[in-house]
Amino acid sequence: MKSETLLTKSETRSSAKNNLELIMKNNLIFAVTLMLLTSMSAKAQCNSEGLSNECIPKLTTGFNFLKSYKIDGVGGTKDRVEYSYVFTKGTQYLINICAPSQPTDGVLVTLYDSQRNKVASSKVNDQFVSAIAFPCNATGIYYIQYTFDGSTSYCAGSALGFKR
C-alpha cells in the first residue's frame, strides 16, 4: 500500500512535470505567434504622418508650406481621402505626394472646384505624377481628393504649399 502510494506520487510528479513543460511550450508558441503578428501588424500600419512630413521639404523652392495631409486607405478599405481648402486667385499652389515606393505607389490626387467640377488629376496617360502646380485663377473652396489606383500600400502623405 505504501509502495503503491509512493509510485502514485512519483507518477503524479512526472505528470505535473509534463504538464508544466506543455504549458511552457504552449506559452512559448503563443509568445512567438504574438511577436510575429505584432511585427506583421506594425509592417501593415500606415505611417501617413511620417510620409506627409517627408513631403514638406520636397515642396519646390519658393513655395511656403501651408498644410500636410495624411492619406491612409486603411489597407484598401477606404477608397478615397479628401481635404478642402480655400484657394485664392493670383496665388499658385503646389500639392505633392510621398509614398513608400516611388513615384506615388498608385496614389493620385484629383482637384475639384466648389461645384465639384474636375480641375486636375495627377494621373496622365497611365502615368502618376508626384506633384501638381495650380496657379489659381478663381477664388473658392477646392476639394483635394486622394484615391488609389493599383496601390499596394494604400498609404501616402502629401503637402500643400503656396507662392505668389
Added chain:
Amino acid sequence: MKKVLFAVLTLLIASCSGNKKTDEQAFLENLKADNAPLSAESSAVISEILQQIPSPLEIAVLLKQSGKKFNPDLLNSPDNLSRYNSNYKKALNLGIYGADLGYTNIYEQSKDGLNYIEAIKRLADGLSIGQFFDIETIGRLATNSKNLDSLLLMTTRNFNDINSYLQSQGRSNLSVLLLTGGWLEALHITTGVAANDPNNAVLQEKIGEQKVILNNIVSLLGFYKDSDQNIAGLLNDMENLKRIYDKVNITYTYKESTFEIVNGVMVIKDNSTTTIDITRDTVDEIRNTINEIRNKVIS
C-alpha cells in the same frame, strides 16, 4: 536607516504625484471650461470647415510682394497681452498675434517678431497648449533672416499642430476662435493698407473674396452660439459684417483646365475665372466694421 530611506522615498513619490494631480486637475478644469458638447456629425463638419480657412501668411506675402511697406501701427501690440484673461480672449488674440507674427516674419522684422513670439507663448501656455511652441528654436531662427523659410515652416506647423490637437481634445471652439482671430487680423491689415491705396484693384479684390471665408466663419461660430455667450456676441458682429459683404458679388465661370508637365511637375492652366464686384464704399464699410469688431477683441 532603511526606515528613513523609505520615508524619504514615500515623501518624494507623494510630492511628485501631488504635483501631477494638480497639473491634471488644472488641465481638466480648462478642458471642462472650454468644452461644448457637440454631436459627432457637428464635429466632423466643424473639422472640415476649419481646414479650409486659409493661412494669414498668404495675405502677408501678397502685401510684401506688391511693394507695400511694413506698417507696425496696423498690428496688435504685444503690450496688450495682460488684458487677455479669459480663454475666449486668449484664443482670439492668439490667432491675432499669430497673424501679426506671420506679417513681421515676412517683412523680416525680427525684433518685433521676437515680441510676438513671447506673447504667443504666454497665451498658448494659458490655454495649456504651450508645449507646441519651442520658443528657443523659434527665437533663434527669428534673429537671422537666412532662416526665414525655416521660421515660417516651424510657426505654420506649430499652429497646424495646435489646431489638430484642440480638435482631438474636443476643444474645437478654441480652434474656431484662433482661426477667426487670424482671419480678422489679416483682413484688418489688408483694409488698413488699402485705405492708403484706394485705387488698388488687387487689394479691393482680395478684400472682396474674403466673403467666401466669412461665410465659413459664420457657420463655425453658429455651432457654439447657444453654449457660449461670448461666441454668440462675436457671431452677431460677424453677421453684421456679412450683411455688408452681401453687397459683394462673386461670379464664378468654370472652364476646363489644361496642363503641361514641367520637370516632372504637372503645371495646370486654370481657365476658370472669378470676377469680384466690390465698390470703394463697400470696402470702406468693411474696414470700419472690421475695426469695430477687432477693437472689441483686442481691448
